[in-house]
Amino acid sequence: MMKTKTLIYSAAASLLLFAGATAFAHSDEYLDTQKTPNGGQQRMAGIYHFELVVAKDSKEARDNPVIVYVTDHANVKIPTVGAGGTATILAGKQKASVKLVPDGDNRLKGIGKYASTPDMKVVVSLTLAGKPAEQARFTPMAPMAAPAAAKDGHSDHKH
Incomplete structure (x- = not known):
């Protein structure tokens, strides 16, 4: 039971980190740092x-x-x-x-x-x-x- 809770919390934390990184990556400020084609x-x-x-x-x-x-x-x-x-x-x-x-x-x-x-x-x-x-x-x-x-x-x- 304890392993299942730890796994669920780890997965949720990873998802939140990914969502936060994705939101940052698509901000105007981030896009302004990227070389465009x-x-x-x-x-x-x-x-x-x-x-x-x-x-x-x-x-x-x-x-x-x-x-x-x-x-x-x-x-x-x-x-x-x-x-x-x-x-x-x-x-x-x-x-x-x-x-x-x-x-x-x-x-x-x-x-x-x-x-x-x-x-x-x-x-x-x-x-x-x-x-x-x-x-x-x-x-x-x-x-x-x-x-x-x-x-x-x-x-x-x-x-």
């Missing part, structure tokens, strides 16, 4: 990761690309055929709404008039074919955090 900023959006890539050198508002890559939590590409969405960009005192359309196997793209300001905020809302809409908030021009290996030793973290 396309040089953008990555955020969770439901069961997906969205990676936002914007122009980083546009001093004045002009037509610039907005690209969103979609993967699962293991960074496996999710097809975007039949998907659509918008990126709402707040940069300085300007606001732009960019229509996003499929542009390759796991990406959506649009063109919008924006400047690359340090305070830029972007809200991406996507609907993949047959799925509910998902949304993520980005601060693509904010300084990124230190690499995970230097912070907590989880640079080899896998989902």
Whole structure:
């Protein structure tokens, strides 16, 4: 009887530790420590990761690309055929709404008039074919955090 209780408590403790590590691993702060495949900023959006890539050198508002890559939590590409969405960009005192359309196997793209300001905020809302809409908030021009290996030793973290 005592062994059974110990085993149950051990299993429960392990589950709690795993759940806590998983929650930490998917925080914005953690994602900012990870190198992204396309040089953008990555955020969770439901069961997906969205990676936002914007122009980083546009001093004045002009037509610039907005690209969103979609993967699962293991960074496996999710097809975007039949998907659509918008990126709402707040940069300085300007606001732009960019229509996003499929542009390759796991990406959506649009063109919008924006400047690359340090305070830029972007809200991406996507609907993949047959799925509910998902949304993520980005601060693509904010300084990124230190690499995970230097912070907590989880640079080899896998989902």
